[in-house]
Each structure stands twice: as C-alpha cells, then as structure tokens.
Amino acid sequence: MVKDYYDIRAVFKKTGRAIYISHLDLMRVMQRTFKRAKLPVWFTKGYNPHVYLMFSLPLSLGVSSDCELMDFGVDMSAGEPDYEDIKVRLNKALPEGLEIVTLYEPKTKHTEIGACEYTLEFYGDRSADDVLSLFNSFMAQDEILIEKRCKVNMKKTVVTIDIKPDINVLESRDSDGHAYISLRLPAGIKHSLNIVSVSTAFETFCGFEFDKICINRTKILTESGDIFS
Amino acid sequence: MLKTKIEKLALRSNKPSRYIGGEVGSVVKDKSKIDVRFAFCFPDTYEVGMSHLGMKILYGLKNQRENFWCERVFAPDKDFEKLMRENDIPLYALESLDPIKEFDFIGFTMQYELSYTNVLNMLDLAGLNVRASERSETDPIVVAGGPCVCNPEPLAEFFDLFILGEGEEVNLELMDLYAEMKKLGKSKSEFLAEASEIEGIYVPKFYDVAYNPDGTVKSVIPHSGAPMPIKKRIIKDFDKVYYPDSFVVPFTDIVHDRAVVEVLRGCIRGCRFCQAGYIYRPFREKSVDTIARQTKALCEQTGYEEVSLSSLSTSDHPEIEELLSKLVDYTESEKVSLSLPSLRVDNFSEEILEKINRVRKSGLTFAAEAGTQRLRDVINKNISEEEILSTCKLAFIGGYSTVKLYFMMGHPTETDEDILGIVALVRKISDLFYEINRGTKGKFLSISVSVATFVPKPFTPFEFEPQITSETVKHRHDLLTQSFKSKHIKLSYHDYRVSLLEAVLARGDRRTSEAIYKAWKKGCTFDGWTEHFNFDNWVEAFKECGLDMEFYACRKREYDEVMPWDHLDYYISKRFLISENKKAHEAITTPNCAQKCSGCGVKKECGGTYCGKGLL
Numbered sequence: 001m002v003k004d005y006y007d008i009r010a011v012f013k014k015t016g017r018a019i020y021i022s023h024l025d026l027m028r029v030m031q032r033t034f035k036r037a038k039l040p041v042w043f044t045k046g047y048n049p050h051v052y053l054m055f056s057l058p059l060s061l062g063v064s065s066d067c068e069l070m071d072f073g074v075d076m077s078a079g080e081p082d083y084e085d086i087k088v089r090l091n092k093a094l095p096e097g098l099e100i101v102t103l104y105e106p107k108t109k110h111t112e113i114g115a116c117e118y119t120l121e122f123y124g125d126r127s128a129d130d131v132l133s134l135f136n137s138f139m140a141q142d143e144i145l146i147e148k149r150c151k152v153n154m155k156k157t158v159v160t161i162d163i164k165p166d167i168n169v170l171e172s173r174d175s176d177g178h179a180y181i182s183l184r185l186p187a188g189i190k191h192s193l194n195i196v197s198v199s200t201a202f203e204t205f206c207g208f209e210f211d212k213i214c215i216n217r218t219k220i221l222t223e224s225g226d227i228f229s
Numbered sequence: 230m231l232k233t234k235i236e237k238l239a240l241r242s243n244k245p246s247r248y249i250g251g252e253v254g255s256v257v258k259d260k261s262k263i264d265v266r267f268a269f270c271f272p273d274t275y276e277v278g279m280s281h282l283g284m285k286i287l288y289g290l291k292n293q294r295e296n297f298w299c300e301r302v303f304a305p306d307k308d309f310e311k312l313m314r315e316n317d318i319p320l321y322a323l324e325s326l327d328p329i330k331e332f333d334f335i336g337f338t339m340q341y342e343l344s345y346t347n348v349l350n351m352l353d354l355a356g357l358n359v360r361a362s363e364r365s366e367t368d369p370i371v372v373a374g375g376p377c378v379c380n381p382e383p384l385a386e387f388f389d390l391f392i393l394g395e396g397e398e399v400n401l402e403l404m405d406l407y408a409e410m411k412k413l414g415k416s417k418s419e420f421l422a423e424a425s426e427i428e429g430i431y432v433p434k435f436y437d438v439a440y441n442p443d444g445t446v447k448s449v450i451p452h453s454g455a456p457m458p459i460k461k462r463i464i465k466d467f468d469k470v471y472y473p474d475s476f477v478v479p480f481t482d483i484v485h486d487r488a489v490v491e492v493l494r495g496c497i498r499g500c501r502f503c504q505a506g507y508i509y510r511p512f513r514e515k516s517v518d519t520i521a522r523q524t525k526a527l528c529e530q531t532g533y534e535e536v537s538l539s540s541l542s543t544s545d546h547p548e549i550e551e552l553l554s555k556l557v558d559y560t561e562s563e564k565v566s567l568s569l570p571s572l573r574v575d576n577f578s579e580e581i582l583e584k585i586n587r588v589r590k591s592g593l594t595f596a597a598e599a600g601t602q603r604l605r606d607v608i609n610k611n612i613s614e615e616e617i618l619s620t621c622k623l624a625f626i627g628g629y630s631t632v633k634l635y636f637m638m639g640h641p642t643e644t645d646e647d648i649l650g651i652v653a654l655v656r657k658i659s660d661l662f663y664e665i666n667r668g669t670k671g672k673f674l675s676i677s678v679s680v681a682t683f684v685p686k687p688f689t690p691f692e693f694e695p696q697i698t699s700e701t702v703k704h705r706h707d708l709l710t711q712s713f714k715s716k717h718i719k720l721s722y723h724d725y726r727v728s729l730l731e732a733v734l735a736r737g738d739r740r741t742s743e744a745i746y747k748a749w750k751k752g753c754t755f756d757g758w759t760e761h762f763n764f765d766n767w768v769e770a771f772k773e774c775g776l777d778m779e780f781y782a783c784r785k786r787e788y789d790e791v792m793p794w795d796h797l798d799y800y801i802s803k804r805f806l807i808s809e810n811k812k813a814h815e816a817i818t819t820p821n822c823a824q825k826c827s828g829c830g831v832k833k834e835c836g837g838t839y840c841g842k843g844l845l
C-alpha cells in the first residue's frame with residue numbers, strides 16, 4: 001500500500017496531575033486529544049479505524065517526564081504538516097500536565113533507545129546530608145538485589161537480580177535543603193531498569209519512608225549516548 | 230498539606246487517576262470569587278458515578294453560573310478509603326482537593342437503594358455526623374435528589390432536604406436562595422424554612438410521622454407552615470432545557486465512557502412494574518435539530534470516539550427515523566461510532582434499517598419480562614411472542630447466533646405456569662434457529678436467560694403488592710433450572726437477598742433509617758457489589774431495631790393504607806394507580822400515552838407531548 005501519511009514525532013512533558021495517568025490510559029487521552037484538536041490525523045484502516053499512535057517507552061505511574069515520545073501520522077491529503085500549528089492546537093486540547101514541547105520528523109528507530117536519565121528529589125524529615133550519605137552507602141553495597149517478576153518458559157516467576165551494575169550515578173548534591181540525585185539507567189528492548197525499582201530499593205535500604213520522592217525523566221538516549229530523536 | 234498527602238497516597242491505590250482530578254472538562258474556579266460551593270457526591274465508585282448522565286447535567290448547569298462552583302466527589306474504593314482513614318485525609322472534592330466539610334452544600338444523587346450505606350460512609354469520611362439532627366449550624370447543608378428520593382423516608386434522618394423531580398431549575402433556585410441568605414447572615418434553620426417554600430423541596434424535619442399499632446403509617450403532618458403535599462418538579466419546555474456542551478473526560482476506563490445525548494424524558498409505555506415509567510412522566514422529546522446540535526457539540530469538546538443516545542425508550546421518539554438518519558450521517562463522517570441500544574425496529578423503512586445496520590453491532594436482546602402473554606398483559610409489557618419470533622427470524626437469517634432474554638420473577642398473579650412459559654418461549658426461539666440453519670453443521674444458538682426478582686416500587690400500580698417470598702423464589706428457580714439442560718442455554722439469577730433488601734428500602738418508612746445506620750455501623754458499604762454485600766449484617770440490623778424486613782417487602786397493602794411517601798406529589802394520582810392495579814389483576818392492558826392518554830394525573834401544563842390527547 002502506498003503510504004498516505006507523514007510521520008511525526010512529538011516530544012511532550014508529563015507533569016503535575018498528569019503523572020497519575022497510566023501508560024494504558026495515555027493512549028486514550030491522546031486519541032481524544034487529536035479529535036478535539038481537529039487535526040487531519042491518520043487513522044488505521046479497517047473495520048474499526050482508530051488514531052494511529054505509538055509510544056516509545058512506558059513511564060511508571062507517579063513519575064514525571066520532560067521528554068516523552070509519541071509518534072503519529074497526519075494525512076498527506078492535508079498537505080505538508082505545519083509543526084507550529086499542530087503544536088498550538090494539541091496544547092490547547094491537552095489536559096493539564098501534558099504539554100507538547102516540540103515536533104519533528106523521526107530520525108531514529110525506537111529500537112535504538114539505549115538509556116534514560118532521571119532526577120530524584122527526596123522530601124521528608126531527614127536532612128539532605130543524611131539522605132546523601134545513605135545513598136552513598138546504598139551504592140557502596142557489593143550488590144543491590146531486587147525481586148523481579150518475569151516469565152520463564154511461559155511460567156510467571158519471581159527472580160532476584162542485582163541492579164547495581166545498571167545504576168550510573170551522574171550527580172548527587174544538596175539542593176535547597178533536600179537531596180537531589182541524578183542517574184542514568186539502561187532502557188529499551190534489550191535491557192532496561194525501571195527507576196521506581198531503584199527508588200523503592202533505596203527506601204527499603206533506608207528502612208523508612210520519605211514524605212515524597214519526586215522522580216523526573218530528563219533524557220532518552222540512544223545506545224551510543226546521543227539524545228534520541 | 231492535604232494535596233501532598235493525597236498525591237502520595239493515591240500512588241499506592243489502584244488506579245490513582247480516579248482520586249486526583251485534572252481531567253479535560255473539569256471546572257476549576259477561583260474560590261475567593263465564589264458565593265456557593267456545591268460538592269456533588271455520587272455514592273458509588275468513580276467508574277460508576279462518572280458514567281451517570283444526571284451528574285454531568287447538573288455539574289455543567291451549576292458551573293455555568295459564575296458565582297457557583299460545583300465539584301465532583303465519589304466513594305473511594307475500599308483500599309483508598311483505608312489509606313484515607315489511616316492518614317487523616319477527609320473526603321475531598323476532585324477539582325479543588327478541598328475537604329467537602331468546608332462546602333456550602335453536599336448533594337447526593339440517589340440512583341439505587343443499595344447505595345444508601347455509602348452515603349453514611351461518605352459523610353463520615355468527610356468528618357460529619359451522619360444524622361442531620363446531630364450536625365451543627367455551620368456544617369454544610371446536606372441534600373439529595375434522584376429517583377430513590379421519591380420515597381426519601383428511609384433517608385430522612387440523614388438529610389437536611391430532598392430535591393424532588395427534575396433538577397435543572399430547582400437546584401439553581403435553591404443555590405440562589407442560599408447565596409442571598411448567606412449574605413444576610415441567616416442561619417441554616419432559617420434557610421431550611423425558606424427553602425421548604427420552593428416547589429420541589431422537601432425538608433423532612435418539618436413533617437411529623439405517626440404510626441398505627443400495626444406498624445403502618447397513620448399520618449404525616451406538616452408543621453412550621455411547611456407545604457402539603459410536596460410537589461415534584463417537571464421541566465415544561467424540555468427542548469430548551471439546559472444540556473451540557475462539555476463532559477468531564479476521564480483518564481481511566483469507566484463503565485460508560487462515551488458522549489451521551491438525552492433524546493427524550495419520560496416514557497409512554499406504562500409498564501406497571503417500572504418505576505421510571507411513572508416518576509419521570511410525562512413523555513417529552515427534544516427536536517431532531519436540538520439533538521443533532523448537542524451531539525456535535527459534545528463530540529467536538531470531548532473527543533470521544535463513541536456517542537450514545539439516552540432515554541427510557543429511544544424508539545418512541547416521534548421522529549426517530551429522521552433522527553437516526555441525521556446522526557448516522559454525522560457520526561460516520563466524523564469517524565465516531567454511534568451506539569444504539571436495543572431499538573424497536575418493527576416499523577422502520579428499508580433505507581433507515583440499512584443505515585442503522587451499518588453502525589449497529591449490539592446483539593439480539595429482549596426484555597420480555599414475563600413468560601406468558603397473560604402475565605405480560607398483567608404487567609402491561611407490550612411485547613408479543615410473534616414480535617420476538619419475527620425479530621429473531623430476521624436476525625437468524627442475517628447470521629446471528631446469540632440471543633439474550635431478560636425476565637423478572639414474582640410479578641403479581643404469577644404462577645408456575647408463567648415460569649414454564651419462559652421455557653416454552655426459549656424452546657420456540659431455539660427451534661426457529663435450528664429450522665433456519667438446518668443442514669449447517671456445527672452451528673449452535675447460544676441463549677442467555679437472565680432472571681431478576683421483581684421489586685415493587687412506590688408510585689407504580691404495584692406499590693400495593695407483596696414481593697415474592699424466598700420459598701417461592703427457590704421453588705421457581707428450581708423449576709427453571711430443571712427445565713433447562715442444554716449447555717447452550719445460560720441461565721442466571723439475581724441474588725434474591727439483594728432484591729429483598731431493595732424492596733425493603735424502596736418502600737421503607739422513617740424507622741428504617743435506624744436499620745440503615747446500624748448496618749453501616751456493622752461495616753456495610755457498597756451493598757450493590759456482590760463481593761461486598763453482607764446480608765447477615767442487614768438482618769441483624771433490622772432485628773436490633775425491632776423491625777421486620779418482610780413487613781416492608783412481602784406485605785400486601787390495602788388501597789386505603791397511608792404509604793410512607795403519600796405526602797409527596799409525583800403527579801400520578803392514587804386513583805389511577807388503584808385502577809391500574811385492578812386492571813393488572815384482571816390482565817387488562819392499558820394503551821400507551823401515544824395511542825391514548827389515560828389521564829394518569831399529570832397535568833396538561835407540564836409539557837407532555839401526549840397529555841390530554843384523546844381524552845374528552
């Protein structure tokens with residue numbers, strides 16, 4: 001079949017109340033946004049046509065992001081896409097907390113995603129120094145074991161894995177009285193580590209709960225370390 | 230801060246987006262500029278409440294007014310309720326995340342008797358006393374509306390006032406009055422006295438109920454100059470009534486996740502068991518243009534991929550063909566799917582049928598309600614065996630191989646023979662199928678037969694009738710179960726105990742308030758959810774109050790008995806209900822409103838399409 005749409009990749013933020021939107025629900029949210037924005041968006045063909053949408057990496061519930069990716073198509077019949085116009089219209093139609101940052105023609109395939117960077121900010125009774133030194137001892141362990149649910153030979157099981165080698169600490173400091181840490185974790189189809197597994201493992205290590213941990217995804221990178229685009 | 234606490238705990242709950250607001254279409258205002266804040270509570274989960282049309286209408290209506298702010302509140306699921314209680318989070322509204330205890334009004338919509346305990350639980354979660362008499366002058370005014378408040382007596386203890394009938398006008402009148410009196414520094418009791426003068430407002434504490442030695446109601450007497458009877462409200466110009474052009478579009482999947490347009494209100498049919506058919510009278514429809522305009526506006530604002538039409542019986546719209554034709558054209562061009570509930574298609578033209586069939590995906594469903602023609606005449610259910618069979622025939626020829634049938638058990642005058650009538654009907658449908666598909670190997674008809682227990686309701690011709698007893702239910706269930714042996718026939722029953730409780734609460738009096746309170750204290754909430762229903766707690770609660778459930782559910786009332794709701798005027802006259810009841814016992818049907826007005830008591834001035842027509 002002749003391709004009758006232009007590919008567009010959107011980079012969008014997911015913050016505020018939008019961090020409670022699950023990955024599954026995000027699909028629906030975006031489909032309805034396209035309808036409200038009245039864009040000549042491309043529909044899949046067939047008995048039950050729906051807006052074609054593709055998200056690159058799932059984001060855990062409760063984690064915010066500056067750099068989520070979504071691919072969609074616009075009908076060629078509507079002419080060359082006007083990125084600025086599409087952005088304005090989508091942003092008007094999006095719910096609070098979701099915002100298109102930029103749109104462009106995709107250059108890289110999703111399979112080339114290799115890593116993500118995150119920042120974590122810890123709020124609670126403990127001083128920033130306390131938390132940072134706890135984090136240092138957390139990282140100084142020989143191994144950091146977590147339990148991971150997975151399927152082995154079609155059977156659901158729980159396996160214990162060491163995540164320490166996958167945690168790459170980029171920065172850790174005191175930011176306005178609370179601890180601020182930034183990390184790089186593997187991501188993509190070959191190998192990945194969920195940031196929430198890391199923060200949960202750290203909380204378990206601490207033996208207490210923080211009032212709040214703000215986690216933000218800041219970058220999606222290719223295997224060679226470039227910004228994925 | 231409350232917001233931080235909610236945000237953190239929401240993440241530990243199942244589907245947190247239900248507890249945090251922020252949906253497209255939700256209305257956030259600057260509270261310093263607001264005169265009246267209204268917490269609209271739905272006594273069930275987010276998924277159920279967000280699917281409810283009445284709430285969407287009243288939410289939009291109130292928020293259209295600059296000085297009012299209406300917010301949404303739902304019953305938290307048990308997991309989140311536990312977290313809320315453990316962490317001192319009071320019940321809050323989704324738009325502002327403010328505790329509803331700070332609001333001017335807390336309003337509940339009562340759609341189902343089995344949500345009563347949720348009301349108590351939500352008031353308690355809000356940090357309020359559940360009994361109106363124990364709340365202070367500074368606590369919010371707690372109000373309720375919806376179909377269940379046509380007998381509000383079992384809830385009388387818990388509410389300051391009830392809103393009877395249709396809410397589009399009276400809600401605004403009530404809030405305007407409140408705004409005015411608040412400015413003048415008037416007290417809650419002064420407000421309630423004034424409010425009771427508004428048509429459609431019932432303030433239960435201004436009425437004293439006395440009982441006879443046998444437990445029936447002796448009298449209901451107003452004091453403090455309160456009106457008698459209290460009339461329900463009706464929207465006279467239904468075509469012009471407010472309808473929202475925007476809905477709150479949820480993030481998470483809800484029960485009915487789509488745009489909905491109300492096409493008509495009331496019902497012409499007069500099925501004698503159906504409360505909605507009487508309390509929403511008279512029948513009024515919107516014009517095709519209005520419906521088309523509202524459909525377009527809603528689809529554009531929400532971005533929904535599906536729209537459906539809401540009414541008690543859409544096929545009865547006087548211009549149904551034109552309506553469907555217009556809507557099919559619009560929805561097809563916009564790639565929106567139009568979902569049509571089961572329509573009576575008997576009189577449709579070829580052209581329109583072809584159009585509808587392009588979009589219709591729903592299966593073959595019949596609410597036959599009773600197994601024999603005699604019993605269908607008793608209940609005035611206007612569907613005949615020939616109609617069912619001829620519709621099935623067309624569908625089977627078209628390739629359908631599933632049929633759903635709905636029945637009720639326990640109608641007045643029902644005998645075992647009527648139950649066997651269900652079996653006979655199913656057999657005929659099945660024979661028809663195999664006759665049409667003769668020679669086609671491996672093709673089976675799957676029939677699902679769902680049997681509910683009839684619950685007699687106020688303001689229907691059956692309000693006098695006893696509910697069937699548990700022994701009879703058991704006997705008739707056995708009879709049915711033994712008659713159906715094929716694995717292609719799926720037979721399902723509703724839990725009789727749920728219907729019994731529904732019957733008790735539907736026709737209860739003020740004394741049943743105490744039993745509801747006790748049941749809630751024992752831990753009953755979400756009684757309508759099978760997994761949470763605890764019948765034993767209810768039995769104990771009634772026993773402790775010295776009340777007999779059977780007295781309310783299974784007792785026949787004489788025509789001259791004072792019903793607990795007789796001081797409310799829903800326009801249906803007692804004379805009419807008695808005459809319909811007598812006709813039922815003789816299996817005589819009554820024509821529908823479109824064929825001939827039966828003079829049920831609804832006044833011509835109420836705007837009904839057919840009222841007074843054919844009457845001399």
Ligand code: SF4
Nearest residue numbers: 822826827829839840
């Ligand atoms: S007054 Fe007549 S037409 Fe109107 S609802 Fe009653 S029976 Fe029907």
